[in-house]
Amino acid sequence: MRYRGKVLLILALGVSLSIASLDGCAKKKATTPPAPPKVEAPKPKPAPPAVVPKAPEKQEEGVPRDLMFKTVYFDFDKSNIRPDQRSALENNAQLLAKYGTVKVRLEGHCDERGTDEYNMALGQRRTDSVLSFLTSYGISDSRSETISYGEMRPADPGHNEAAWAKNRRCEIIITAQ
Amino acid sequence: MKHNCIAKKKFQYIVFFLSKICYICILIINAKECRAQSEVYLSIKTGGSEYIGIGIGGFEAYGDTTGIITRDSTLVIMVKNTFVDDLNRSSLFQVKNLSDSLQAVKGDMFAQWRAAGAQYYVFGAEKIGSNTITVTVIDLKTAATVLNEEYRIESQRPWYTAHVIVDDMIELFTGLRGSTSSQIAFMSPYRGDSHEVYLVDADGRGRKQLTFTKTLKLSPAWSLDGKQIAFSSLIDLTWSLMTVNVNTGQSLDISTWKGLNITPSWSQVDTDIIAFSSNRDGNSEIYTCRSDGKQIRRLTNHYGIDSSPSWSPDGQKIAFTSDRSGQPAIYIMNRDGSDVHRLTFNINSYEDLPCWSPRGDRIAFVILFDRGFDIATVSPSGDDIVMLTSGEGSNENPRWSPDGLRIIFTSTRLGGKNLFIMNRDGSDVRPLTQDSLSFSPSWSPAFSGNDIRVTSRRQGR
Numbered sequence: 104m105r106y107r108g109k110v111l112l113i114l115a116l117g118v119s120l121s122i123a124s125l126d127g128c129a130k131k132k133a134t135t136p137p138a139p140p141k142v143e144a145p146k147p148k149p150a151p152p153a154v155v156p157k158a159p160e161k162q163e164e165g166v167p168r169d170l171m172f173k174t175v176y177f178d179f180d181k182s183n184i185r186p187d188q189r190s191a192l193e194n195n196a197q198l199l200a201k202y203g204t205v206k207v208r209l210e211g212h213c214d215e216r217g218t219d220e221y222n223m224a225l226g227q228r229r230t231d232s233v234l235s236f237l238t239s240y241g242i243s244d245s246r247s248e249t250i251s252y253g254e255m256r257p258a259d260p261g262h263n264e265a266a267w268a269k270n271r272r273c274e275i276i277i278t279a280q
Numbered sequence: 281m282k283h284n285c286i287a288k289k290k291f292q293y294i295v296f297f298l299s300k301i302c303y304i305c306i307l308i309i310n311a312k313e314c315r316a317q318s319e320v321y322l323s324i325k326t327g328g329s330e331y332i333g334i335g336i337g338g339f340e341a342y343g344d345t346t347g348i349i350t351r352d353s354t355l356v357i358m359v360k361n362t363f364v365d366d367l368n369r370s371s372l373f374q375v376k377n378l379s380d381s382l383q384a385v386k387g388d389m390f391a392q393w394r395a396a397g398a399q400y401y402v403f404g405a406e407k408i409g410s411n412t413i414t415v416t417v418i419d420l421k422t423a424a425t426v427l428n429e430e431y432r433i434e435s436q437r438p439w440y441t442a443h444v445i446v447d448d449m450i451e452l453f454t455g456l457r458g459s460t461s462s463q464i465a466f467m468s469p470y471r472g473d474s475h476e477v478y479l480v481d482a483d484g485r486g487r488k489q490l491t492f493t494k495t496l497k498l499s500p501a502w503s504l505d506g507k508q509i510a511f512s513s514l515i516d517l518t519w520s521l522m523t524v525n526v527n528t529g530q531s532l533d534i535s536t537w538k539g540l541n542i543t544p545s546w547s548q549v550d551t552d553i554i555a556f557s558s559n560r561d562g563n564s565e566i567y568t569c570r571s572d573g574k575q576i577r578r579l580t581n582h583y584g585i586d587s588s589p590s591w592s593p594d595g596q597k598i599a600f601t602s603d604r605s606g607q608p609a610i611y612i613m614n615r616d617g618s619d620v621h622r623l624t625f626n627i628n629s630y631e632d633l634p635c636w637s638p639r640g641d642r643i644a645f646v647i648l649f650d651r652g653f654d655i656a657t658v659s660p661s662g663d664d665i666v667m668l669t670s671g672e673g674s675n676e677n678p679r680w681s682p683d684g685l686r687i688i689f690t691s692t693r694l695g696g697k698n699l700f701i702m703n704r705d706g707s708d709v710r711p712l713t714q715d716s717l718s719f720s721p722s723w724s725p726a727f728s729g730n731d732i733r734v735t736s737r738r739q740g741r
Contacts, residue, residue, distance in 0.1 A: 224564040249539070
């Protein structure tokens with residue numbers, strides 16, 4: 104299933120997104136974006152095949168001051184996007200699609216158990232995964248920067264499984280609105 | 281050591297007599313010593329703890345014309361005490377107590393000393409008024425003099441003279457210059473907002489800060505000539521590879537491609553080549569470059585993470601970490617990237633941080649267990665894995681001393697992160713720092729000691 108020529112029309116209206124046309128992107132019904140960005144409340148959507156973002160008609164809508172993106176979490180020593188993280192990432196992608204002027208920095212982190220050196224590369228991998236996900240959603244990679252902090256900036260300084268799970272993450276920080 | 285008066289006088293006479301012979305023939309002995317060095321090389325057993333027994337004689341003052349004066353100057357006492365301590369910490373020598381065998385000095389004195397476990401005998405003589413000490417090492421089996429050198433004693437650091445003497449002895453017996461007078465670079469403070477590079481002498485003295493840029497930093501590595509330290513610094517979203525001049529503090533960018541430029545390893549034969557890991561081509565791979573950052577060459581080509589390269593001492597191979605099999609393990613490849621083959625096979629789950637010994641026969645690395653990391657060594661062919669630590673806190677960043685006899689590493693065994701030094705078989709672990717903030721060490725090349733050795737020259741910093 105592919106995008107129709109409608110997309111090109113919308114592009115002409117000044118959407119700054121460059122929509123990449125990729126295989127396997129499932130079609131979402133062409134409606135307005137979902138409810139206002141209350142990022143804390145996860146949407147209980149049944150997991151469909153990967154969702155294609157629909158470029159919003161009203162691109163000039165002001166960016167809310169409390170706009171925030173959901174942190175994405177990972178398994179130990181892994182950088183692939185977990186199934187239970189997809190909806191959070193999709194939410195992020197939708198927000199980025201809606202607010203086309205927003206730019207972000209993807210910050211990759213690891214828990215303390217590996218070496219500082221390998222964790223630097225693993226943290227980078229995690230940002231690469233998130234960036235790849237966003238790109239496949241049509242978010243231009245010129246809107247994102249990436250950085251790895253390895254294990255140097257834990258969210259939770261604890262030394263147990265609960266803390267470690269919180270530290271294996273990619274945070275999405277707004278750098279421009 | 282206290283003996284009865286007669287024995288001591290006899291002993292002093294022998295010492296005096298021997299030292300006189302040495303002085304008369306000093307030029308000849310110096311010339312012969314070069315050949316003697318190759319004759320006394322010992323092959324150090326892999327991972328083993330074969331110690332050379334050293335008997336210590338007096339370190340005494342004497343005058344040229346007036347005979348033995350039984351006065352030990354304070355400086356000489358300090359030199360001797362440090363000397364004995366350094367020998368015992370060297371991972372090569374063991375000081376033997378000879379006092380029992382000197383009680384009745386009848387018959388072959390050397391045979392008695394050998395029976396007490398000494399293979400070599402060392403004594404020192406300070407020339408009054410000159411602030412120098414001449415040290416002589418005698419082979420107790422052959423009675424040959426294997427070392428005879430004059431060293432200056434600097435009053436503000438008498439311990440340095442002892443360090444250089446021990447380094448000369450290590451070089452004599454093993455072919456590599458000793459590490460006793462060398463330096464360590466490391467990072468501090470762990471878990472701070474930023475890190476800086478620090479230097480400290482291998483004996484724990486002289487700690488000083490080298491960088492003042494207030495950035496996050498990682499993994500220092502000394503250059504072959506000991507003039508520069510490479511490290512990574514987080515600047516504007518990029519982990520940049522830089523070098524800092526040890527003497528001037530001036531820094532130079534090496535590789536600043538946006539993203540990761542980390543884990544430098546300086547060649548042990550070519551002062552101008554650095555191996556490092558970068559994601560400039562979209563994935564963490566191993567590259568080499570010149571020390572000015574030019575001539576960047578890619579070595580690995582795999583979608584896995586490749587990092588932490590470590591050169592072999594002959595410059596022909598590189599050990600590195602790769603997770604191409606699913607989890608990080610140690611691999612080896614040729615210097616051009618060919619013939620990549622795996623060295624460790626997930627002893628527990630995760631191996632990393634290889635460091636190739638300057639002797640070429642062992643590679644140190646870390647293994648991840650549930651409790652944390654432990655340090656092991658493996659032969660370059662992959663067999664004979666020897667654990668050096670076993671669960672005393674988490675132990676990482678093993679780095680060999682330039683003589684390949686000791687290993688410095690980061691450990692949490694005191695709480696926080698501290699630097700520890702151990703023998704190459706894992707014994708005699710001693711803290712170098714205790715502030716619980718120090719991590720990621722790198723050991724400098726050996727010092728030459730030429731600044732205090734009066735006549736002969738050695739290679740080294």
